[in-house]
Amino acid sequence: GNSVTQMEGPVTLSEEAFLTINCTYTATGYPSLFWYVQYPGEGLQLLLKATKADDKGSNKGFEATYRKETTSFHLEKGSVQVSDSAVYFCALKFNDYKLSFGAGTTVTVRA
Amino acid sequence: EPEVTQTPSHQVTQMGQEVILRCVPISNHLYFYWYRQILGQKVEFLVSFYNNEISEKSEIFDDQFSVERPDGSNFTLKIRSTKLEDSAMYFCASSDREANEKLFFGSGTQLSVL
Numbered sequence: 001g002n003s004v005t006q007m008e009g010p011v012t013l014s015e016e017a018f019l020t021i022n023c024t025y026t027a028t029g030y031p032s033l034f035w036y037v038q039y040p041g042e043g044l045q046l047l048l049k050a051t052k053a054d055d056k057g058s059n060k061g062f063e064a065t066y067r068k069e070t071t072s073f074h075l076e077k078g079s080v081q082v083s084d085s086a087v088y089f090c091a092l093k094f095n096d097y098k099l100s101f102g103a104g105t106t107v108t109v110r111a
Numbered sequence: 112e113p114e115v116t117q118t119p120s121h122q123v124t125q126m127g128q129e130v131i132l133r134c135v136p137i138s139n140h141l142y143f144y145w146y147r148q149i150l151g152q153k154v155e156f157l158v159s160f161y162n163n164e165i166s167e168k169s170e171i172f173d174d175q176f177s178v179e180r181p182d183g184s185n186f187t188l189k190i191r192s193t194k195l196e197d198s199a200m201y202f203c204a205s206s207d208r209e210a211n212e213k214l215f216f217g218s219g220t221q222l223s224v225l
Contacts, residue, residue, distance in 0.1 A: 003153075032212055043115060043216035044154075044202065089154060093212055098167060101146070101154035 002027040004073075006090040006102035013080055013109050021075040021105045023064075023090035031092040033057075033066055033073040034099065038087040047075075047088070080109045113137045117203050117217035124193055124224055132188045132220045134203030143186045144204040144214065145178065147171075154202070160186065193224045 007022040025033065032051045036044040048057030053068035064075045075088060090102040116135040124130050136143050145157040159166040160178050177189045186205075190197055200221050204214040 034212065036216075038216075041218060043117075043218045044204075044214075045216065046213050049212060091154075098144075098156040098159065098169075099146075099212075099214065100156070101148075103151065103153045104148075 002031065002092060002094070002100050004090045004092055004100060004102040006088075007105050008103070010106040010108060013107070015081060015109055015111055016079045017109075019075075019077045019080045019084070019107065021088055021090075021107070023073045023075065023102060025071050025073065025090075025092050027071075027092060027094075029094065030068070031094050033064070034091040034093065035062070035064055035073070035075050036089040036091055036101070038089065038104070040086070044089060080107075082109045082111050085109045113215075115203055115205055115215050115217035117201075117220050119220060120218070121221045122223070124222070126195055126224055127192050130190050130193055130222065132190075132201050132203075132222070134186045134188070134217055135184050136186055136203065136205030137207075137215055138184070140205035140207045140215070142166075142206045142208070143178075143180070144206075145188050146202045146204065146216075147199040148202070149196075149199045157188075190222075193222075195224050198222055198224045 004025045034049045035047040037047045038044045048059040050057040050066035056065045062077045087104045089104045091099045093099045118133045143160040148154045158168040158172045200219045202219045203217045
């Protein structure tokens with residue numbers, strides 16, 4: 001079936017460090033790919049997306065590129081801040097109602 | 112920004128009891144969803160709902176589960192006879208368009224079945 005596998009956490013970083021969270025997918029066909037983020041006490045919210053191969057999604061300094069050859073959608077940020085502390089979820093979706101999520105990766109950024 | 116509201120934030124119940132989890136979606140949204148996440152596992156799709164009926168449901172969503180939109184604002188998930196394995200974080204979500212990829216999620220209800 002269609003699924004995503006993302007890097008297990010937790011991940012702890014210092015401010016201004018480089019962040020990478022790996023995500024790979026298994027799918028029949030070419031899904032749209034997403035990163036959602038959940039800040040403490042809040043609901044999941046869409047961070048960025050890419051709908052076809054080689055697309056790059058970006059938002060709030062985060063980037064992820066849809067790589068068909070490696071079936072990956074790794075999330076990166078060059079210089080993290082304390083406010084980036086959150087749980088990050090990779091997800092995929094075809095033209096139907098449901099998103100298929102990963103287990104989430106908890107990121108803690110220390111000042 | 113408008114938000115999806117879920118109540119309660121925590122619910123503790125005894126095995127075999129009925130629970131109702133409540134959600135208030137964003138007011139102009141028409142598509143509603145329930146997801147859940149068992150501790151340490153993936154966020155799983157349960158059900159989608161549109162025009163007062165279920166559009167799609169997963170294998171998890173068996174006869175013990177039901178959803179309802181009792182009025183113009185609330186969207187509820189009922190579990191008739193809870194089991195230990197129903198313990199999870201339950202997320203409600205809504206969107207304004209069919210197959211919209213931008214879902215707005217609530218902050219979740221943590222259900223603990225003892």
